[in-house]
Amino acid sequence: MRILVTGGAGFLGSHLCERLLSEGHDVLCVDNFFTGRKRNIAHLMSNPYFEVMRHDVTFPLYVEVDQIYNLACPASPVHYQHDPVQTTKTSVHGAINMLGLAKRLGARIFQASTSEVYGDPEVHPQPESYWGKVNPIGIRSCYDEGKRCAETLFFDYYRQHALSIKVARIFNTYGPRMHPNDGRVVSNFVVQALKGEDITIYGEGQQTRSFCYSDDLIEGFVRLMNSPYELTGPVNLGNPNEFTIRELAEKVIELTGSKSKLIFKPLPEDDPKQRQPDISQAKSDLQWYPTVELKEGLIKTISYFDELLKTADID
Numbered sequence: 001m002r003i004l005v006t007g008g009a010g011f012l013g014s015h016l017c018e019r020l021l022s023e024g025h026d027v028l029c030v031d032n033f034f035t036g037r038k039r040n041i042a043h044l045m046s047n048p049y050f051e052v053m054r055h056d057v058t059f060p061l062y063v064e065v066d067q068i069y070n071l072a073c074p075a076s077p078v079h080y081q082h083d084p085v086q087t088t089k090t091s092v093h094g095a096i097n098m099l100g101l102a103k104r105l106g107a108r109i110f111q112a113s114t115s116e117v118y119g120d121p122e123v124h125p126q127p128e129s130y131w132g133k134v135n136p137i138g139i140r141s142c143y144d145e146g147k148r149c150a151e152t153l154f155f156d157y158y159r160q161h162a163l164s165i166k167v168a169r170i171f172n173t174y175g176p177r178m179h180p181n182d183g184r185v186v187s188n189f190v191v192q193a194l195k196g197e198d199i200t201i202y203g204e205g206q207q208t209r210s211f212c213y214s215d216d217l218i219e220g221f222v223r224l225m226n227s228p229y230e231l232t233g234p235v236n237l238g239n240p241n242e243f244t245i246r247e248l249a250e251k252v253i254e255l256t257g258s259k260s261k262l263i264f265k266p267l268p269e270d271d272p273k274q275r276q277p278d279i280s281q282a283k284s285d286l287q288w289y290p291t292v293e294l295k296e297g298l299i300k301t302i303s304y305f306d307e308l309l310k311t312a313d314i315d
């Protein structure tokens with residue numbers, strides 16, 4: 001198949017392109033390189049079945065493909081809050097354009113949605129049936145509400161135009177090729193530990209997250225995309241093993257053998273207190289569940305950042 005991956009030069013997108021190429025598909029990576037990097041896809045450039053197009057999904061796109069994975073959108077709070085209007089446009093106009101493209105082609109389309117649609121949840125763990133508690137006007141809203149509106153558009157194109165849609169709600173995922181400066185907790189802690197700098201815990205570190213390793217998540221993407229038409233999602237994809245941020249910091253220090261100290265900084269506005277996916281639907285419908293433990297995934301991620309920090313070009 002010819003498969004379009006928007007956001008293909010990003011952390012998750014680059015792993016997805018690699019996986020699809022390894023299955024023998026023809027892959028078109030579309031990216032505006034806001035948070036994505038050429039370094040993430042450099043090893044794929046010599047593959048004749050891989051093509052890259054610099055393009056912003058907020059503008060229409062006319063190409064011919066059989067499937068579309070729509071991942072374009074900055075994912076880290078630091079990046080998505082840098083230009084919040086562009087973040088909402090990317091989710092909303094990007095979804096409209098990619099859905100319009102899918103409609104013209106009769107192509108199946110996958111949306112990378114997020115656990116952020118649950119906001120600061122009052123239900124724990126979060127099942128897909130939970131509607132969420134999201135602040136519509138806060139500093140995270142450009143991302144949360146943008147993604148919620150994208151989900152609305154996906155389901156309206158499904159109902160109105162019988163488009164084949166697949167919506168994944170992704171929970172915190174980490175692994176090699178995360179941007180070293182993107183401000184997310186795993187990359188921050190690992191880079192700080194490797195450099196011997198203080199580890200910055202926001203708040204008291206009692207808030208929780210459940211961390212999924214990238215390879216596990218990509219397996220979930222491919223299974224959901226290739227599931228029967230009726231299986232639209234939304235489906236939670238994430239690792240249900242929940243840790244406090246303090247526990248994560250201690251694990252990173254232990255695995256790197258770093259002498260870094262923990263320091264405490266103010267908790268960002270609207271920071272969710274706890275987050276854990278209920279993945280019973282993914283288990284029963286896709287026979288999918290994560291297999292990589294936090295320790296094992298962190299070791300691979302630490303080794304990636306260790307190599308990266310040895311090179312001059314970490315932009």
Ligand code: NAD
Nearest residue numbers: 007009010011012032034035036056057072073075170173
């Ligand atoms: P990332 O920032 O590494 O990748 C996003 C990619 O999209 C980048 O390559 C960026 O340059 C590109 N992009 C941004 N705006 C664009 C635009 N207007 N046009 C074209 N390309 C654009 O982030 P990631 O972690 O790989 O996330 C990928 C997707 O998964 C995002 O949609 C994100 O919301 C979603 N997601 C990720 C996580 C996670 O924990 N990693 C969790 C929930 C959802």
Ligand code: UDP
Nearest residue numbers: 059060061062096097098099100101103104
């Ligand atoms: N679009 C696109 N590529 C296509 C077809 C459509 O980018 O191959 C965009 C186009 O900008 C359009 C949007 O998708 O505005 C929505 O398309 P749709 O056909 O649903 O609506 P309409 O064209 O009527 O606005």
Ligand code: UDP
Nearest residue numbers: 077183184185186188200201202207245271
């Ligand atoms: N966090 C932290 N120190 C950091 C970066 C993040 O304590 O250097 C916290 C952040 O406040 C949040 C959690 O770690 O409670 C996860 O943050 P991240 O930005 O990775 O993802 P999200 O908040 O979107 O889940």
